[in-house]
Amino acid sequence: MSKLGTLFICIFFLPASFGLYSNQSRILSQLHTDIIQNVEYKTSIRPEFETHVEFAYTLVSINDFDEIKGIIHTVGIIYVSWNDSRLTWNTSDYADIQFFPVHLGDIWRPEISLLNTVGKFEIFDHLQDKFIAWVTNKGQVHYSLGGVYSASCDPDVTYFPFDVHECFLRFVPFSDIFFRDFFKNESIQLAKPLLNSSDIHDEDGEWKYHAMTPCVRNVGNTNLFGAIFPIKLQRRWKFVFFNVIIPVLLLGYLNLFVYSIPVEAGERVSFAITVLLSYTVFMIVTAQSIPETSAPMPLLSYFLVFKLVYSSFIAVSSITISRIYHRDKDRPITIVYKKLTYSVECIGNCLINPNSSEKVKKDTSDKSDPEIAVSESNPFTWIRVSKAMDKISIAFFLVVIVTETVIFFAFLLNSYTNDVFDKSSLICDNF
Ligand SMILES: *[C@@H]1O[C@H](CO)[C@@H](O)[C@H](O)[C@H]1NC(C)=O
Numbered sequence: 001m002s003k004l005g006t007l008f009i010c011i012f013f014l015p016a017s018f019g020l021y022s023n024q025s026r027i028l029s030q031l032h033t034d035i036i037q038n039v040e041y042k043t044s045i046r047p048e049f050e051t052h053v054e055f056a057y058t059l060v061s062i063n064d065f066d067e068i069k070g071i072i073h074t075v076g077i078i079y080v081s082w083n084d085s086r087l088t089w090n091t092s093d094y095a096d097i098q099f100f101p102v103h104l105g106d107i108w109r110p111e112i113s114l115l116n117t118v119g120k121f122e123i124f125d126h127l128q129d130k131f132i133a134w135v136t137n138k139g140q141v142h143y144s145l146g147g148v149y150s151a152s153c154d155p156d157v158t159y160f161p162f163d164v165h166e167c168f169l170r171f172v173p174f175s176d177i178f179f180r181d182f183f184k185n186e187s188i189q190l191a192k193p194l195l196n197s198s199d200i201h202d203e204d205g206e207w208k209y210h211a212m213t214p215c216v217r218n219v220g221n222t223n224l225f226g227a228i229f230p231i232k233l234q235r236r237w238k239f240v241f242f243n244v245i246i247p248v249l250l251l252g253y254l255n256l257f258v259y260s261i262p263v264e265a266g267e268r269v270s271f272a273i274t275v276l277l278s279y280t281v282f283m284i285v286t287a288q289s290i291p292e293t294s295a296p297m298p299l300l301s302y303f304l305v306f307k308l309v310y311s312s313f314i315a316v317s318s319i320t321i322s323r324i325y326h327r328d329k330d331r332p333i334t335i336v337y338k339k340l341t342y343s344v345e346c347i348g349n350c351l352i353n354p355n356s357s358e359k360v361k362k363d364t365s366d367k368s369d370p371e372i373a374v375s376e377s378n379p380f381t382w383i384r385v386s387k388a389m390d391k392i393s394i395a396f397f398l399v400v401i402v403t404e405t406v407i408f409f410a411f412l413l414n415s416y417t418n419d420v421f422d423k424s425s426l427i428c429d430n431f
């Protein structure tokens, strides 16, 4: 029964709905003839002397952010709306039709440009003349299109890999620039975006990004107004942190163990040079993942250069200590070396066993010349000097590397914040 009913409806109403459709399309083409092909309508003439343009930009994704060249390529959807009083009609004359599509090339349209572009300047170009805009009976024109918008953006990589950048797209109605004194300063306004950017935007492997609240601001000191759409980007730091910073840090501490290799083994110098070499190789490899800018230079670059210098000094000192170790037994030991050795041995002994330090002191004070005093059980040789120098070197380089690590991380982590996207955009505040 119900199937029969459906059939009944189809047979009797299908022709009727076709009729309605053909009626509507006939009315639509009538409307088009009356309004668009009207001889009075000229596409080059502004609807009003002062035409407001409502504008919205919805960020969909970031194609690429080249922080070295300072270019951001975004995919976005723009929405433009304006009122054209010539495109109005009485709906009761046209079978209650309230909106209809027109080719963009057939009507007047505002000339909006992306001011800080590195690609296409004009938003509307002749390629879009066949695109469809919608006109309502009140004369409102709505148009939206998607595209790739590339803009210049000043990067600041000081705190790489914890860097945060703020780029923006500035759209300006450019036909106003010549007669800008005639037009009111508010010729571009922000429209409510058709889509919520956070609902549609894609995740990116390298950057976390977020479209910030847009604003309308003057262009420089002129009374020309542009709509600014800021985008904040925060680097995903884990890759660089685990692939560059941690290995470099470990190599630095590994380097210290050169002093625990016995000099007799003869492996010391080759170990020191190997670490130095692997450092150099590592620097070359990692240089590719570091932005090649020097204004300002990333702190990480200073960190790497410092590590290289540090490793060179360790290599030099281990070579020097090996030389001292192998010095001829008959060669007299100078007073400077002796003083050094005594103080190092004393520090070691004092910490472990205070009595033995007294013994050393007594040993030295008993002799007429304390500087060349030698206890019988431990004759003073170049080997003893080199062992003392090992201890000095370990202590010195350990202090250096710990200090450096602490300072470096203090700088980096100080700059790191988790909630960059909650803060307001600096660009809208500063313009
Ligand atoms: C179709 O148009 C005719 C006049 O042109 C009108 O009389 C008729 O009511 C219209 N039909 C519909 C379904 O609007």
Ligand SMILES: *[C@@H]1O[C@H](CO)[C@@H](O)[C@H](O)[C@H]1NC(C)=O
Residues within 6 Å of the ligand: 052, 053, 054, 081, 082, 083, 138, 140
């Ligand atoms: C167009 O006019 C309507 C009222 O008729 C107004 O609400 C709207 O903001 C206007 N649009 C623009 C872009 O000025």
Ligand SMILES: *[C@@H]1O[C@H](CO)[C@@H](O)[C@H](O)[C@H]1NC(C)=O
Residues within 6 Å of the ligand: 090, 091, 092, 093
């Ligand atoms: C539209 O036309 C009808 C009759 O054709 C008229 O009664 C009405 O006032 C008109 N409306 C406007 C806004 O002009």
Ligand SMILES: *[C@@H]1O[C@H](CO)[C@@H](O)[C@H](O)[C@H]1NC(C)=O
Residues within 6 Å of the ligand: 185, 186, 223
């Ligand atoms: C427009 O600009 C003038 C100065 O050029 C300023 O006094 C006025 O407040 C501005 N109007 C708005 C709505 O911003």
Ligand SMILES: *[C@@H]1O[C@H](CO)[C@@H](O)[C@H](O)[C@H]1NC(C)=O
Residues within 6 Å of the ligand: 196, 197, 198, 199
């Ligand atoms: C967009 O969506 C997010 C969460 O999905 C919401 O917090 C935000 O208020 C929305 N923004 C607008 C303009 O609707």
